[in-house]
Amino acid sequence: MSKKLFTPGPGNIPQYIRIQLSKDIIHHRMNDYKNILFRVTEKLQKIFVTNEDVLILTSSGTGAMESSVINLFSQGDEVLVINTGFFGERFIALCKIYGLNVHSLDYEWGKTYNLQDVKDIFQKYPNIKGVFVTYHETSTGVLNDIEKLGEFVHTTSALLITDCISGMIHHPFYFDKWHVDCALASSQKGFLLPPGLAFVALSEKAKSRLSLSNIPKYYWDYQKYIEYYKKGQNPYTPSISLVLALDIALNSLLEKGIDNIIKEKSDLRKYIESKVQEIGFELFIKDENIKGNVLVPVLANSNYDIPDLVDFLDNRYDISVSKGQGKYTDKMLRIGILSEFTNEDIDDLIDKILEFKAIKYNK
Numbered sequence: 001m002s003k004k005l006f007t008p009g010p011g012n013i014p015q016y017i018r019i020q021l022s023k024d025i026i027h028h029r030m031n032d033y034k035n036i037l038f039r040v041t042e043k044l045q046k047i048f049v050t051n052e053d054v055l056i057l058t059s060s061g062t063g064a065m066e067s068s069v070i071n072l073f074s075q076g077d078e079v080l081v082i083n084t085g086f087f088g089e090r091f092i093a094l095c096k097i098y099g100l101n102v103h104s105l106d107y108e109w110g111k112t113y114n115l116q117d118v119k120d121i122f123q124k125y126p127n128i129k130g131v132f133v134t135y136h137e138t139s140t141g142v143l144n145d146i147e148k149l150g151e152f153v154h155t156t157s158a159l160l161i162t163d164c165i166s167g168m169i170h171h172p173f174y175f176d177k178w179h180v181d182c183a184l185a186s187s188q189k190g191f192l193l194p195p196g197l198a199f200v201a202l203s204e205k206a207k208s209r210l211s212l213s214n215i216p217k218y219y220w221d222y223q224k225y226i227e228y229y230k231k232g233q234n235p236y237t238p239s240i241s242l243v244l245a246l247d248i249a250l251n252s253l254l255e256k257g258i259d260n261i262i263k264e265k266s267d268l269r270k271y272i273e274s275k276v277q278e279i280g281f282e283l284f285i286k287d288e289n290i291k292g293n294v295l296v297p298v299l300a301n302s303n304y305d306i307p308d309l310v311d312f313l314d315n316r317y318d319i320s321v322s323k324g325q326g327k328y329t330d331k332m333l334r335i336g337i338l339s340e341f342t343n344e345d346i347d348d349l350i351d352k353i354l355e356f357k358a359i360k361y362n363k
């Protein structure tokens with residue numbers, strides 16, 4: 001069975017990567033793996049635009065989020081979560097579970113944060129040790145400005161932790177230049193791979209906090225990843241097949257050029273926006289300055305029954321499109337563009353949506 005994934009992660013896997021994934025593995029304590037791990041890490045540094053360490057974990061994105069909380073902080077530490085949606089809420093939940101003292105700035109879904117609010121909260125709570133933020137908030141399609149936040153957090157003693165899980169590749173990201181201390185990504189979003197690998201970039205400032213953390217950890221202990229990396233290894237058996245495929249995927253992304261990918265995705269996003277409006281959907285985000293290029297979130301108002309539409313497309317045409325999340329579950333359609341789609345794929349999707357409308361509403 002093969003489905004067209006208009007979902008904001010995972011997307012479809014290109015054939016040259018699926019071919020790699022079908023090959024036999026090598027052993028992760030031998031020299032070949034060491035060379036590949038070094039080479040893959042160097043390419044990841046190019047993607048994050050950093051000279052700092054980038055660790056490879058075996059997990060989906062949430063594992064990486066959890067790892068940042070337990071490696072960089074201690075119980076009782078004051079932290080700030082900039083919450084602009086479903087994934088901001090996940091950071092709040094993770095910080096609370098590990099006993100951090102969480103302050104949050106909670107914004108209406110579809111809005112970005114306000115820098116003055118961040119400055120004010122630092123005035124009020126000068127002991128804040130970390131700021132968590134979502135770069136691209138996949139529940140709403142909002143792209144939060146990291147550069148401007150980094151400029152401010154850099155002047156404090158707090159660490160800036162960014163969930164770039166869906167933000168990577170489809171938008172500019174400069175780890176060093178933007179003064180980010182910990183950036184999280186995972187294989188099934190912009191990296192053209194199946195889920196299973198997560199990437200964590202760490203600044204010197206972040207690394208200096210690792211030995212201070214009193215939260216218990218074993219599998220996620222960054223210090224072990226850093227130590228093992230020196231000999232070209234991961235502490236525990238990595239997802240070898242995915243690391244081998246990552247090598248190929250990164251070649252393809254870097255050859256194509258991140259700037260070109262951003263342009264292509266942004267054009268595709270705009271094409272979808274114009275098409276969906278023609279058939280009666282309303283764009284959830286109107287402000288062009290805060291739009292990401294991972295998905296087009298739209299509201300159906302009274303024109304379409306979203307859960308029915310999603311089932312129709314998936315069951316009848318093997319086209320998977322995501323519903324909303326949280327309070328927008330049944331009200332929003334999120335048309336993801338992580339897969340390598342063309343305008344023709346979009347036209348086809350629009351035709352199928354119109355067919356649904358004709359069948360269901362006789363119009």
Ligand SMILES: *Cc1c(COP(=O)(O)O)cnc(C)c1O
Nearest residue numbers: 060061062087136138163165166
């Ligand atoms: C996909 C995603 C995650 C992680 O989800 P997993 O299912 O654990 O990979 C976290 N944050 C954002 C913004 C995401 O898009």
